[in-house]
Amino acid sequence: MLRLSKLTDYAVVVLLAMAERVPEPASAGVRTSPCLAGATGVPEPTVAKVLKALSAAGLVASLRGARGGYRLMRPLEEISVADVVTAVDGPIALAACIEGAASPCEVHHSCAAKGQWQLVNDAVCAALGAISLADMREAAVPPLLRPSGRPVTSLPFSQIAE
């Protein structure tokens, strides 16, 4: 179905939640997995799984030990959707015969399409790379519903919009 994994979906939600302003400034932007799970509604183990992938990719930094957590490494404007997809789902490879794919096309006869998908793959990568998480945040809430400084993602948006 040309769908990306739900983990990627969760990753975007989590990253948007991390960018929210926290009440106490002492935390310096550090959020724990249970905290983010509560803010987003995503199950806590799943949040942890997503954060591990994001940490491995360098999108967030982890602080171990008590009072540890995760912290955004870059502002939302500098994180593209392609970055998140790559971090969670691995390199973008629509077809089997794409550079970076693990199995290089086991069936050689049917591989008349070899190289052709690269064109499509590049186009999709460009499209995903052109959209930042900040763009998605803007698109998420209509301007009328977005008072300045209010944490947008903590609102029950689905009930407001629909």
Add this chain to the structure above:
Amino acid sequence: MLRLSKLTDYAVVVLLAMAERVPEPASAGVRTSPCLAGATGVPEPTVAKVLKALSAAGLVASLRGARGGYRLMRPLEEISVADVVTAVDGPIALAACIEGAASPCEVHHSCAAKGQWQLVNDAVCAALGAISLADMREAAVPPLLRPSGRPVTSLPFSQIAE
């Protein structure tokens, strides 16, 4: 992994094979499933399955009965990758919360991303809609390797290019 199904891959290969010139002009562009299977190397039942989907989408027309087969409805230039993907894999819906998706996002709490993915989805659709099968055919075989009139997809291209 943000991958599209192998059926879509096969569909492109089959469509490219259908656009090839056939030796006898009497067939008027009608090709049977076994014929296309032999030309592409894709298993015959799979070819039949792909052609069924393409026929339902109107990309090809089916002629039943003896000496029947399938025929291209449009030239390759007027068939976009998005058309093929939609025909084989259904409507393009990267995330669960996209218009056209079957299940409308069972988890409302985590749906802070509602509406956000639409932006990404539209971008991908636009990217896929801008590429035609003719473009892919051009990209498939470098000009040096493409003598005029020679059936390109029957070449063991993977061995030549790599």
Add this chain to the structure above:
DNA sequence: AGCAAACAGGACTTCACAAGTCCGATTAGG
């Protein structure tokens, strides 16, 4: 120093979708 909190990494179970296969319905030709 000991305890509690939180991340890191892995393995495991469950389950849904895709992949591939088959048989019946339909139609054109002999």
Add this chain to the structure above:
DNA sequence: CCTAATCGGACTTGTGAAGTCCTGTTTGCT
């Protein structure tokens, strides 16, 4: 009218994602 070849839909199988849990390590607090 019969035969043959094809399309059409339904079915079974297998792979991969999704989600969960456990153990080990690190750090702050008491």
